[in-house]
Amino acid sequence: MSIETISLSGRKKEVSNKKMTFLESLYLVAIFKGLMITIRHLFTRKVTIKYPEQTRELSPVYRGQHMLMRDDEGRERCTACGLCALSCPAEAITMKAEERKPDEMHLYREEKYASIYEINMLRCIFCGLCEEACPKQAIYLTKSRVMVKSNSDREDFIYGKDKLVMPLDMAINNTKQMAN
Amino acid sequence: MDQAIIIEKGIFIVVIFAITMLFAMYETLAERKIAAWLQDRIGPNRAGKGGILQPLADGLKLFSKEEFMPNTPNKFLFIVGPAISMSTALITSAVIPWGDKLHIFGRDVILQATDIDVAMLYVFGVLSVGVYGIMIGGWASNNKFSLMSAMRASSQMISYEVAMGLSLIALVMMTGTLSLRDMALQQHGMNWNIFYQPVGFLIFLVCSFAETNRTPFDLAECEAELIGGYHTEYSSMRMGFYLFAEYASMFISSTILAVLYFGAYNYPGMDWVAENAGANVSNIIGIFVLFAKICAFIFFYMWIRWTIPRFRYDQLMRLGWQMLIPLAIANIIITGIVILLSDGKL
Ligand code: SF4
Ligand code: SF4
Numbered sequence: 001m002s003i004e005t006i007s008l009s010g011r012k013k014e015v016s017n018k019k020m021t022f023l024e025s026l027y028l029v030a031i032f033k034g035l036m037i038t039i040r041h042l043f044t045r046k047v048t049i050k051y052p053e054q055t056r057e058l059s060p061v062y063r064g065q066h067m068l069m070r071d072d073e074g075r076e077r078c079t080a081c082g083l084c085a086l087s088c089p090a091e092a093i094t095m096k097a098e099e100r101k102p103d104e105m106h107l108y109r110e111e112k113y114a115s116i117y118e119i120n121m122l123r124c125i126f127c128g129l130c131e132e133a134c135p136k137q138a139i140y141l142t143k144s145r146v147m148v149k150s151n152s153d154r155e156d157f158i159y160g161k162d163k164l165v166m167p168l169d170m171a172i173n174n175t176k177q178m179a180n
Numbered sequence: 181m182d183q184a185i186i187i188e189k190g191i192f193i194v195v196i197f198a199i200t201m202l203f204a205m206y207e208t209l210a211e212r213k214i215a216a217w218l219q220d221r222i223g224p225n226r227a228g229k230g231g232i233l234q235p236l237a238d239g240l241k242l243f244s245k246e247e248f249m250p251n252t253p254n255k256f257l258f259i260v261g262p263a264i265s266m267s268t269a270l271i272t273s274a275v276i277p278w279g280d281k282l283h284i285f286g287r288d289v290i291l292q293a294t295d296i297d298v299a300m301l302y303v304f305g306v307l308s309v310g311v312y313g314i315m316i317g318g319w320a321s322n323n324k325f326s327l328m329s330a331m332r333a334s335s336q337m338i339s340y341e342v343a344m345g346l347s348l349i350a351l352v353m354m355t356g357t358l359s360l361r362d363m364a365l366q367q368h369g370m371n372w373n374i375f376y377q378p379v380g381f382l383i384f385l386v387c388s389f390a391e392t393n394r395t396p397f398d399l400a401e402c403e404a405e406l407i408g409g410y411h412t413e414y415s416s417m418r419m420g421f422y423l424f425a426e427y428a429s430m431f432i433s434s435t436i437l438a439v440l441y442f443g444a445y446n447y448p449g450m451d452w453v454a455e456n457a458g459a460n461v462s463n464i465i466g467i468f469v470l471f472a473k474i475c476a477f478i479f480f481y482m483w484i485r486w487t488i489p490r491f492r493y494d495q496l497m498r499l500g501w502q503m504l505i506p507l508a509i510a511n512i513i514i515t516g517i518v519i520l521l522s523d524g525k526l
Contacts, residue, residue, distance in 0.1 A: 022503075025498075025499075025503060026499075026503055026507075027488075027499075028382075031484075031487070031488055034487045034488055035483060035484070035487050037487075038218045038483060038486055038487045039218075039483065041217070041218050041219065041220055042214075042217050042218055044220055045220075046217075046220055046221060046222050047220050047221070048221050048222040050222070050225075
């Protein structure tokens with residue numbers, strides 16, 4: 001087979017440079033055909049999603065806002081091992097580890113915990129690698145539809161533990177559901 | 181009596197002016213909506229219900245923009261350019277018969293600002309003056325792209341005016357009048373000129389697109405080559421005037437198309453309505469019919485715009501000089517022969 005006849009897409013068309021006839025060069029027939037094509041689109045279904053009122057259907061693998069999980073006793077799972085920060089391709093995570101005091105047994109599951117845990121949402125690409133790396137199943141990307149809010153201050157995009165740790169009432173609910 | 185006429189005409193002119201402006205305003209919205217629909221989108225729908233207030237928002241935006249003046253020695257011409265564009269777009273409406281006549285307060289009110297018997301020449305003259313706005317604006321901008329665009333616009337207008345004039349000659353030969361009112365009256369009922377002059381209509385239509393600088397003949401505003409064309413240097417409401425003038429002239433040229441070829445305010449069955457409901461009702465319906473025809477043409481203008489791409493410059497010139505002009509001349513000859521034949525003089 002010669003190279004001229006190969007058509008990978010199956011839609012190959014030979015371009016011809018023939019002279020147009022007088023009728024063709026008036027373009028009338030071609031324009032009429034074009035008009036018929038466009039007018040059909042006037043009646044087709046519009047594909048626009050009217051955003052604030054309608055939202056796009058999310059994919060099953062959608063990854064939203066991170067959450068630092070609590071276990072069924074409401075204690076934070078994270079042990080500040082730093083594996084998530086290490087695996088993060090965008091270097092979005094920083095943390096500071098601290099030793100657990102004896103009277104903090106009910107707050108943190110492990111002997112070491114993250115006293116500061118911050119994710120820079122301007123850097124994060126929501127790849128989910130932190131979730132995969134975590135040995136303690138402490139960080140998850142939720143299906144939350146809440147997007148990172150726009151802001152004018154860069155500092156506001158660094159989410160600390162106040163925004164990341166699972167709210168207590170949610171943990172209580174979870175535990176109750178598990179008990180049932 | 182004289183005073184009455186002055187008041188009557190004054191009111192009429194103001195009304196026509198307002199309607200033209202309203203049309204031009206809502207054409208901008210219609211254009212965006214139709215563009216969107218033809219591309220399977222929805223179009224502007226946030227300002228007001230379904231985007232109905234969008235033109236106001238656009239106008240407000242233009243008004244609040246900074247007025248920028250390029251460093252040009254022709255400051256006066258720079259300001260005059262958009263004004264000329266706008267006024268030439270508007271003054272054509274003076275000779276257009278918007279309806280037959282109304283009988284109010286015991287007087288016959290002719291729905292036309294002025295019925296001059298060379299109306300056709302007037303229209304033609306005003307249309308060709310339209311290029312001055314673009315030319316002057318492009319020249320005074322002191323910008324080579326604007327100037328190039330202005331040159332393109334003027335050579336395009338000059339080329340297409342010839343074919344346009346020739347296509348009108350055939351029409352004038354047939355109707356035997358230059359007055360638009362007479363022409364409208366002759367097309368009574370369904371006796372529209374389009375049925376006698378289809379080729380002439382086609383030529384005139386193509387030329388109208390060229391004269392109003394609409395796609396596919398909008399080489400003057402070719403963004404890819406000339407930035408914004410002649411209005412590159414314009415901002416704020418001066419720019420708005422140019423855009424507005426384009427829409428106003430689109431309205432006027434749709435009106436002329438409707439009046440010359442599509443029977444103006446005439447509609448089938450108008451005699452029946454006049455007999456049964458009175459002449460006034462029939463004539464008022466006529467006005468609405470004319471506006472319906474105008475809207476149809478405006479839609480057609482937009483439909484074309486979103487269907488075919490811009491011509492290349494040499495294609496444009498070839499179409500004008502080598503296709504339309506010979507066609508128009510052939511049309512004149514054939515029209516002449518047919519007129520002679522039907523008069524039995526051959
Ligand atoms: S989702 Fe990816 S980018 Fe974001 S913090 Fe986790 S690992 Fe880093
Ligand atoms: S979230 Fe998981 S991986 Fe990251 S520091 Fe805590 S325990 Fe380690």
